[in-house]
Amino acid sequence: MATAGTSYRARQGDTLDALLWRDAGLGPADLPAILAANPGVAEAGPVLPIGTIVIVPAAQAAPVTATRPLIQLWD
Template identity: 65%
Template sequence: MAAEQRLVARSGDKLDLLLWRDAGLGPAEISRVCDANPGLADLGPILPLGTIVIVPATADTSATRVLPLIQLWD
């Protein structure tokens, strides 16, 4: 089981950017994170600087951040 994470918003962060950059999570996880952080959605689309966002633990330990392959030439 993966451990709970505490993320801290930087200036101009939106929730989806914060989750992607700091936890490697995609848009499918937003509702789960909002459920774990009551009142988070009330803060607006841009999170205030220093907002702490709790990402609840998951049972899936194989979740890894996969970046798309970019090729400059064929």
């Protein structure tokens, strides 16, 4: 089963949430969608084996960031 999206490879000592935060900019709210797209990754344990491929679905790959207006000191 091919899933469209971006794939990331686990490094030594990576947890799933740390990998997603560092490489994809995703947070805890995104974990259910990631676990659904990667069956069996939860059984790998809290620390992912080195080289584990984690696929981030296309809908999750580009997080939307809110922008705030710039406030100047002397405005």
